[in-house]
Structure formats: C-alpha cells, structure tokens
Amino acid sequence: MIAGPHTTEAKAIDLKAESAILVDAETGKILYSKNPDEALPPASMTKMMSEYLVLEAIDSGKISWDTTTQISDYPYSISADPSFSGIGLTQDKDYTVEDLYNAMAINSDNAATIALAELVAGTEGEFVKMMNEKGKEMDLPDFEFVNSSGLENDSLKENHPEGTDPKGVNLLSARSAALLAYHLINDYPKALEISSIPEVEFDGKTITNWNWMLPHNSVNFKQFHYEGIDGLKTGFTEIAGYCFTGTAERNGNRLISVVMKTKSEEQRFKETIKLMDYGYNNFEKVELFPAGYQIKGESTLPVTKGKEKTVDIEIKDAINIPIKKGEKDKYQIKYHLDKKRLTESNELVAPIKKGEKIGTAELVYEGEDLGFITSNETKQIDIITSDSVDKSNWFILMLRAIGDFFSNLFSSVVDMVKGWF
Structure with missing residues (x-):
C-alpha cells in the first residue's frame, strides 16, 4: 500500500x-x-x-x-x-x-x-x-x-x-x-x-x-x-x-x-x-520495484513443522507508478505480515504453497504524497512466499522435538549453574 x-x-x-x-x-x-x-x-x-x-x-x-x-x-x-x-x-x-x-x-x-x-x-x-x-x-x-x-x-x-x-x-x-x-x-x-x-x-x-x-x-x-x-x-x-x-x-x-x-x-x-x-x-512512470523484489535482511521467514526451516518471501507484482523525476531513491517498501498466519514465535506453519499471500507491503515515500483517486485508503501490494515447504513426516518432527527438549534442558542447566556462581 x-x-x-x-x-x-x-x-x-x-x-x-x-x-x-x-x-x-x-x-x-x-x-x-x-x-x-x-x-x-x-x-x-x-x-x-x-x-x-x-x-x-x-x-x-x-x-x-x-x-x-x-x-x-x-x-x-x-x-x-x-x-x-x-x-x-x-x-x-x-x-x-x-x-x-x-x-x-x-x-x-x-x-x-x-x-x-x-x-x-x-x-x-x-x-x-x-x-x-x-x-x-x-x-x-x-x-x-x-x-x-x-x-x-x-x-x-x-x-x-x-x-x-x-x-x-x-x-x-x-x-x-x-x-x-x-x-x-x-x-x-x-x-x-x-x-x-x-x-x-x-x-x-x-x-x-x-x-x-x-x-x-x-x-x-x-x-x-x-x-x-x-x-x-x-x-x-x-x-x-x-x-x-x-x-x-x-x-x-x-x-x-x-x-x-x-x-x-x-x-x-x-x-x-x-x-x-x-x-x-x-x-515519469517508472518501475520502482520489480515483481519478486525482496527487502534486504527481511527476505525469509522461519517455518515450523516443515522440511525446510525457512521460506523466502517477496512482493507479488511489480510496482509501477508515476513519480516526480529524479525521486526514485525516495521510495522504500515496508512489510506488514498477516499476524493470523504466524505463530506466537512469528513462524509460518508448514505445509506452505508457493505464492501464498502472507501479508501486504507499504510503499513509503520520503515526502508529501497525495495518494490515489481510486481509494481514500491505500493501494495494496501482496507479499507472497517464493517457494513451497512441505510438512515434515512424524519421525523427523519427533526427533526435532526431542532435540529441542534436550537443547532447552541443557540451556536451563547452564543457566542454573551460572546462578550458583
């Protein structure tokens, strides 16, 4: 938007x-x-x-x-x-x-x-x-x-x-x-x-x-x-x-x-x-950001219960709008992820299909902007997943759960020992 x-x-x-x-x-x-x-x-x-x-x-x-x-x-x-x-x-x-x-x-x-x-x-x-x-x-x-x-x-x-x-x-x-x-x-x-x-x-x-x-x-x-x-x-x-x-x-x-x-x-x-x-x-009408554009440092999301631990995310469509000449560098994108799609730990839950909408993006301009005639609100730009992530089988999920249990247990013991000293 x-x-x-x-x-x-x-x-x-x-x-x-x-x-x-x-x-x-x-x-x-x-x-x-x-x-x-x-x-x-x-x-x-x-x-x-x-x-x-x-x-x-x-x-x-x-x-x-x-x-x-x-x-x-x-x-x-x-x-x-x-x-x-x-x-x-x-x-x-x-x-x-x-x-x-x-x-x-x-x-x-x-x-x-x-x-x-x-x-x-x-x-x-x-x-x-x-x-x-x-x-x-x-x-x-x-x-x-x-x-x-x-x-x-x-x-x-x-x-x-x-x-x-x-x-x-x-x-x-x-x-x-x-x-x-x-x-x-x-x-x-x-x-x-x-x-x-x-x-x-x-x-x-x-x-x-x-x-x-x-x-x-x-x-x-x-x-x-x-x-x-x-x-x-x-x-x-x-x-x-x-x-x-x-x-x-x-x-x-x-x-x-x-x-x-x-x-x-x-x-x-x-x-x-x-x-x-x-x-x-x-x-001039320019392509500010191409389809598939990813924000540096925010190009992936963690995945739970999947065969992969992360998935890439990107904007679905190119952003082409008329801008003042020479002001292309004044535009940036800000993500707004759909909280309903995420766990409390901000993870996506597998299975995940390629091209799934997981939020919207905001086009931010460093200046005064007049908006669009077609809406008093905002223009929506979809954020989608770049790839599919299949759900992992029960055995792998069990092993991960056991691994997480012992990892958390070890961390707790370390913290307890530190407390003694």
Whole structure:
C-alpha cells in the first residue's frame, strides 16, 4: 500500500480555479490537487455519468446504437428554449441512440441527454436514481445528482425529475469528477472515441464540440489545441462557472485533469494546459520495484513443522507508478505480515504453497504524497512466499522435538549453574 492522501501541491502551479485535480489515468495516482474535496456544481460535466449509464445499457444489450426513440414533450420543451442553446430536436421523428449520444457527448445537448435518460430508465427521475446508485458503486466521495443534464432544477420548472428537490443542484468535487472520468474512459473506451470528435453532422447540420483543446479548424480555437487531448467534458452555468474535465495521452501516458469554477471559457482551457504541462514535464512512470523484489535482511521467514526451516518471501507484482523525476531513491517498501498466519514465535506453519499471500507491503515515500483517486485508503501490494515447504513426516518432527527438549534442558542447566556462581 502507499500512504496518502496528505497535503496538496496547490502552490506548485498558479492555478486560477476554485478547485482542481490531476490524475494518472492508468494507476489513479494523484499528481496535483487544489481544494479537491469541495463539492461544487459541475454543470454539464454531470453528463459524464449519463454517458456512462447509456454505454452500460448498450454493453448489457438493453439498447443498441441503432435503437430509435422519439422526443417527448419534456425534452422537446428544453430543446425549443433558446436559453438552453439546444440543437433543435423535433417531435414525431425517430432518433437513434448514436445520434443522441453524439449530441450529448460532443455538443453537450441537454434535451438529447434527457431523451436518452427516458429511453434507458423510463423517466428522468428513475435515471437519476441510477446515477446516484452508480456514484455509490464507484465510491465517488462527494456527489449528488438531481438531473441528467447538469442544469439547475429550478430552470426545469415543473419538469424537474420526480423525487428531487425543485431547487436542487448537481454536485461533484474535483476528486469525484476525476474518479467518474477514470471509470468512464477505462470501462468504456468508446467514450473517448466520441469525445475526441471536433465536429459531427446531426440532422442535416454541423454541431461543434465545446472542447476547444481538440484540433478544431477554427482559428479562434487553435491557441488552445493541446497535443494528445481527446476528451472529455466541458460545463457551464451561472452558478458553476466554467468547468472542464480533460484527458490527454502522450507516449502511452494518459492523464485526467479537472478544473472547476473558472471565470471564462478561455480560462478553463488555459488552466487545463497548466495542469497537463505540470504532469508531463515533472513526472515519469517508472518501475520502482520489480515483481519478486525482496527487502534486504527481511527476505525469509522461519517455518515450523516443515522440511525446510525457512521460506523466502517477496512482493507479488511489480510496482509501477508515476513519480516526480529524479525521486526514485525516495521510495522504500515496508512489510506488514498477516499476524493470523504466524505463530506466537512469528513462524509460518508448514505445509506452505508457493505464492501464498502472507501479508501486504507499504510503499513509503520520503515526502508529501497525495495518494490515489481510486481509494481514500491505500493501494495494496501482496507479499507472497517464493517457494513451497512441505510438512515434515512424524519421525523427523519427533526427533526435532526431542532435540529441542534436550537443547532447552541443557540451556536451563547452564543457566542454573551460572546462578550458583
């Protein structure tokens, strides 16, 4: 396991965002955080959970990309309202799941999101229940979903999802948003394939991705283009400010960033660039310890009732995490043996199989560590036995017992004689 999380590294970057986090997408290692546990309105970053549930429904066979649905009165009223800047859905027309998903994930369309929620769950209210249940399943630490789109409930008026507060607001911390993104892109890589599309045709017109860091053709967006960016979700409302959950991959190294409550569309991307640059310029993924690594001086354990008197122990898997460049020597391993496996004399009892787990290891860092996005606790590294040790036969055990008896008797006599003098 690795100790953490402790303090943040907010001073490492002059970041103009209320809350932010940077995470390694493979291991979940946190590289930077600023107020990561402050629950804030995420606006349309909410749609990451809606995307997840739609992709899950497709994966389970409940719906398919070719499934069609029509637009009910509720999402139609949202799409027809110019204040929501919708793509203009029409009624009495069949829309495929693929088209509506593209509208949701690429153009952040609210009505398309609601239509998909109704298709998957029957009503948006039931879909919201699914969102909150999935959030608990993912162990999101700070969250609440009150609708599928990220709008404030009071803007939906009488259409706010049943069972939710009429004035309710979706909430996510930066840590929760990053963990949600982590699950979305790792469980369903298709989400990245779609979120990386700068423009797409929808219903005879071109709709644009609000993620300006993608390779758009517009001259206005080119200053924000960032090599490797292929997702993930923007967000904006008056109370949320400008938010962005981004992800990029360079040389096989994927990072996830979150900035919340910045002051402008431009600023959310400028701050994301700062985060990504910090991650790619200051960290490297290295093998700290190979599989089979043994701590010097602690590489064996005594064995009782076995044909061998000791057994070698080692870590089961290699430890590969992103670390600050040049800090490999600041990491050590500390063993935590399972006391239930040991006798009062700290011996393992034969028979012992090769590869048996006999404890966990702690990765210790000489500094402040931010831990992992995937757990508020620790990462576990198994300690296992390197070899098998068969149980000795009864005759050998008897001889050893007799030998131990006389050895202990001799020691007692020696101690008694010493006492006379």
